[in-house]
Amino acid sequence: xxxxxxxxxxxxxxxxxxGFEIISKVPPMLHTPLxxxxxxxxxxxxxxxxxxxxxxxxxxxxxxxxxxxxCGTVNVVGGYLVTNRMLRMFRRK
Amino acid sequence: MRNxxxxxxxxxxxxxxxxxxxxxxxxxxxxxxTAPRGNFLxxxxxxxxxxxxxxxxxxxxxxWIALGVAVGAAIGILASQLVKMTAMPQMVALYNGLGGAxxxxxxxxxxxxxxxxxxYFLTTVIMLSLFVGAVTLTGSLVAFAxxxxxxxxxxxxxxxxxxxxxxxxxxxxxCGVLVVLDAEQLRLFAAVAALxxxxxxxxVIPIGGADMPVVIALLNSYxxxxxxxxxxxxxxxxxxxxxxxxxxxxxxxxxxMCKAMNRSIWNVLFGGFGLTESGAPAAGVAxxxxxxxxxxxxxxxxxxxLENSDSVIFVPxxxxxxxxxQHQVRELGDAxxxxxxxxKYAIHPVAGRMPGHMNVLLAEANVSxxxxxxxxxxxxxxKMTDVALVIGAxxxxxxxxxxDASSPIYGMPVLNAEQARTVMVLKRSMNPGFAxxxxxxxxxxxTMMLFxxxxxxxxxxxxxxxxx
Numbered sequence: 304x305x306x307x308x309x310x311x312x313x314x315x316x317x318x319x320x321x322g323f324e325i326i327s328k329v330p331p332m333l334h335t336p337l338x339x340x341x342x343x344x345x346x347x348x349x350x351x352x353x354x355x356x357x358x359x360x361x362x363x364x365x366x367x368x369x370x371x372x373x374c375g376t377v378n379v380v381g382g383y384l385v386t387n388r389m390l391r392m393f394r395r396k
Numbered sequence: 397m398r399n400x401x402x403x404x405x406x407x408x409x410x411x412x413x414x415x416x417x418x419x420x421x422x423x424x425x426x427x428x429x430t431a432p433r434g435n436f437l438x439x440x441x442x443x444x445x446x447x448x449x450x451x452x453x454x455x456x457x458x459x460w461i462a463l464g465v466a467v468g469a470a471i472g473i474l475a476s477q478l479v480k481m482t483a484m485p486q487m488v489a490l491y492n493g494l495g496g497a498x499x500x501x502x503x504x505x506x507x508x509x510x511x512x513x514x515x516y517f518l519t520t521v522i523m524l525s526l527f528v529g530a531v532t533l534t535g536s537l538v539a540f541a542x543x544x545x546x547x548x549x550x551x552x553x554x555x556x557x558x559x560x561x562x563x564x565x566x567x568x569x570x571c572g573v574l575v576v577l578d579a580e581q582l583r584l585f586a587a588v589a590a591l592x593x594x595x596x597x598x599x600v601i602p603i604g605g606a607d608m609p610v611v612i613a614l615l616n617s618y619x620x621x622x623x624x625x626x627x628x629x630x631x632x633x634x635x636x637x638x639x640x641x642x643x644x645x646x647x648x649x650x651x652x653m654c655k656a657m658n659r660s661i662w663n664v665l666f667g668g669f670g671l672t673e674s675g676a677p678a679a680g681v682a683x684x685x686x687x688x689x690x691x692x693x694x695x696x697x698x699x700x701x702l703e704n705s706d707s708v709i710f711v712p713x714x715x716x717x718x719x720x721x722q723h724q725v726r727e728l729g730d731a732x733x734x735x736x737x738x739x740k741y742a743i744h745p746v747a748g749r750m751p752g753h754m755n756v757l758l759a760e761a762n763v764s765x766x767x768x769x770x771x772x773x774x775x776x777x778x779k780m781t782d783v784a785l786v787i788g789a790x791x792x793x794x795x796x797x798x799x800d801a802s803s804p805i806y807g808m809p810v811l812n813a814e815q816a817r818t819v820m821v822l823k824r825s826m827n828p829g830f831a832x833x834x835x836x837x838x839x840x841x842x843t844m845m846l847f848x849x850x851x852x853x854x855x856x857x858x859x860x861x862x863x864x
Contacts, residue, residue: 318637322644325423334752341645345495345619347638350449351502357455369464371501376468378494383439384476393428396764
């Protein structure tokens with residue numbers, strides 16, 4: 304099993320390098336949309352939340368799961384929509 | 397036919413595809429033209445990742461999920477349409493908190509599901525996900541409250557603040573280690589959660605309003621780190637990858653903000669900047685060496701100068717956001733352009749309350765984005781410019797940053813507004829900026845102070861300029 308965990312670290316380290324590489328190319332003008340866009344992405348815990356809420360294993364687990372689903376969905380839906388709203392404002396005349 | 401959706405290998409392939417889409421989506425944020433499509437790709441990736449999870453056969457009951465998604469989506473849609481652009485910093489702060497909360501809640505639910513069946517590694521990553529998620533949640537809520545002005549934006553300091561934080565941190569680590577060694581310790585698990593929630597409040601409360609860009613960027617990074625830990629908890633690579641992307645983005649922005657203030661992250665987090673030695677915020681106007689005086693000018697004076705100018709650089713600061721004056725700024729810009737003036741906008745990286753705040757406000761007001769210039773790009777232009785029009789900016793145009801070695805902001809990169817032939821400063825009053833530092837720019841011979849609400853001052857300037 305240890306190798307599965309170690310693979311996770313490989314993925315993490317490589318993804319961080321990719322992250323720094325692509326994000327350093329985003330111009331300061333778009334730093335607010337970058338922030339709210341990555342913010343929406345961090346709502347991906349939703350993947351874990353739906354499993355927790357959908358297993359149907361006891362009221363507490365379901366309650367926690369539903370709370371997590373709500374937080375994650377607000378984060379994802381609100382984050383993407385507000386980012387879209389901002390990005391559409393950037394126009395060249 | 398075999399349902400391939402139930403095959404973990406196919407599921408992993410979809411997760412991998414989603415991860416690629418996330419990366420491509422962020423890459424497209426490098427230009428305002430491709431950015432909306434990039435954001436769409438990123439949203440598509442999210443839909444794929446969540447969709448494949450729902451279809452994976454691991455869900456026994458969809459009713460509660462449907463309820464949660466319906467409630468969350470309704471709130472998200474409403475909030476995204478109603479929020480004012482001036483309120484974006486607090487909105488982002490709140491979403492950071494929600495992301496942290498989601499990660500922490502997933503960690504708790506995974507822990508409670510199978511406390512006896514977890515190995516050391518899984519328990520460790522659950523504890524880390526819980527801790528970082530919970531700190532992100534309450535830290536973001538405090539940042540939100542400060543930005544929304546529900547509580548004072550001033551740094552809150554009390555004796556033994558940092559030792560106390562350290563005690564809480566050490567206690568949380570000890571409890572966490574004990575839980576890892578014996579996963580049946582539910583009380584200690586709860587203690588870690590409680591300590592993390594308290595720590596989140598304590599670490600953000602001493603940080604002042606002007607340092608919020610750094611704090612929001614850092615909390616953004618934390619929310620990503622929490623997601624990565626959740627990825628380890630669920631052994632799901634797409635979470636590890638996206639968490640790393642968000643974490644890297646937050647760290648990059650944190651570093652950019654610190655560079656733009658010429659301060660280290662430690663100084664921002666522990667410095668209590670904006671407090672004098674006695675612990676009280678600096679207030680009032682200091683005595684000016686040399687007996688210089690501030691010269692208030694009238695709208696007519698300003699109009700006369702503008703009428704005899706060829707070029708103007710606007711320098712917006714947090715005051716423009718506070719006065720919601722971005723539309724009036726654009727109107728004045730248009731009026732000046734119609735008279736044939738060359739108009740540009742100089743944006744300091746830490747102007748406002750979050751990275752890129754001023755750009756979004758001016759874009760909202762329909763300023764063409766090619767006129768928005770970064771500090772490095774525009775600083776050489778000030779000396780060839782007739783008027784630098786400073787709207788509610790203070791520390792980011794303080795010449796002390798390169799002239800006065802005794803100033804606390806000495807060495808900070810600033811906009812060289814003072815090099816323009818005339819500097820017009822729109823300012824509410826003579827209160828110093830958030831850093832509490834006197835700005836000698838206001839006393840210079842080539843500076844015209846226009847006191848009052850920036851919005852009405854700008855409107856009057858527009859009216860006067862379009863009359864004749």
